[in-house]
Amino acid sequence: MTDTTTTLDLGPQARIVARLAEGVRDDQLADATPCPGYAVRTMLGHLAGLAVAFRDAGRKDLGPTTDTAPDAALPDIGPGWREELPRVLGELADAWRDPAAWTGTTRAGGVDLPGAVAGAVAADELVIHGWDLARATGQEYVPDPAALRACCAFLRAVAEEPGRGGGIFGPVVPVPQDAPLLDQAVGLSGRDPGWTP
Numbered sequence: 001m002t003d004t005t006t007t008l009d010l011g012p013q014a015r016i017v018a019r020l021a022e023g024v025r026d027d028q029l030a031d032a033t034p035c036p037g038y039a040v041r042t043m044l045g046h047l048a049g050l051a052v053a054f055r056d057a058g059r060k061d062l063g064p065t066t067d068t069a070p071d072a073a074l075p076d077i078g079p080g081w082r083e084e085l086p087r088v089l090g091e092l093a094d095a096w097r098d099p100a101a102w103t104g105t106t107r108a109g110g111v112d113l114p115g116a117v118a119g120a121v122a123a124d125e126l127v128i129h130g131w132d133l134a135r136a137t138g139q140e141y142v143p144d145p146a147a148l149r150a151c152c153a154f155l156r157a158v159a160e161e162p163g164r165g166g167g168i169f170g171p172v173v174p175v176p177q178d179a180p181l182l183d184q185a186v187g188l189s190g191r192d193p194g195w196t197p
Contacts, residue, residue: 007102008119011093013126013147017047018086020133020141029077033136034195035129036170037074040136044085045075047129051088054122057108058095058115066107096122120154127151128189131182135195143182152181155188 021044029041038046049070056065078084095101102115113121127143128151134141143151159172170190175183183193 007099007116008096008123008146008150009093010096010119010122010126010147011090012144013123013130014051014089014093016142016144017126017130017133018089020130020137020139021047021085022082023139024133024137028137031136032197033132034191035132038132040133041077042074043129043132043136044081045077046070047125047133048077048081048085048088049075050122050125050129051085051092053108054118054125055088055092055095057106057113057118058092058098058101058122060101060104060106062107067110069110092122117154120150123147123150124154124189127182127185128191131186131191136197138197141182148181148185152185152188155185159188 024040024044029039029044031040032038033040033043035043053065053068053070056062096119100115102119104115105112106115106118107113108118108121127147130143131141133139173187173190173192175187175193179187179193186193
């Protein structure tokens with residue numbers, strides 16, 4: 001994939017995801033999400049894990065957190081997740097405010113990537129999994145516009161790559177050309193924008 005992403009403040013989208021997590025009730029933790037195989041609690045665990053991984057990718061602090069494939073194990077939350085998740089989301093945003101994060105090469109999920117591409121992946125993860133969490137828990141969701149644009153551009157580039165055969169999370173779900181940008185991103189990610197619990 002070509003490196004066409006410019007720097008982006010991930011802070012607004014990270015705060016949106018943190019607010020969504022704060023709105024999750026304990027009785028919703030076992031509920032299904034639009035992400036196949038993920039309950040709300042494992043989606044929250046995934047968000048915590050990816051926040052740490054992309055924080056370290058942004059810092060170029062490569063090691064176990066950046067080398068582990070995202071599908072290595074089904075994540076879960078620990079007892080302190082309500083404090084931990086907003087903290088690591090904030091650290092992720094801080095790491096990517098450094099222009100150096102967007103340059104050179106880094107690693108996330110065990111894959112070496114140009115810094116700008118890794119930043120776009122981080123935006124994509126926050127936007128799409130924010131939608132997953134909001135949809136699963138019945139919360140209103142308005143993603144950060146800049147993060148949404150970066151997410152959609154990244155997903156379009158991935159979907160158009162030769163040999164990819166569709167979206168990064170599954171086959172692209174077609175949506176009308178005049179659909180809202182969030183619905184387009186959700187469809188490009190391999191999800192049905194009309195998903196309900």
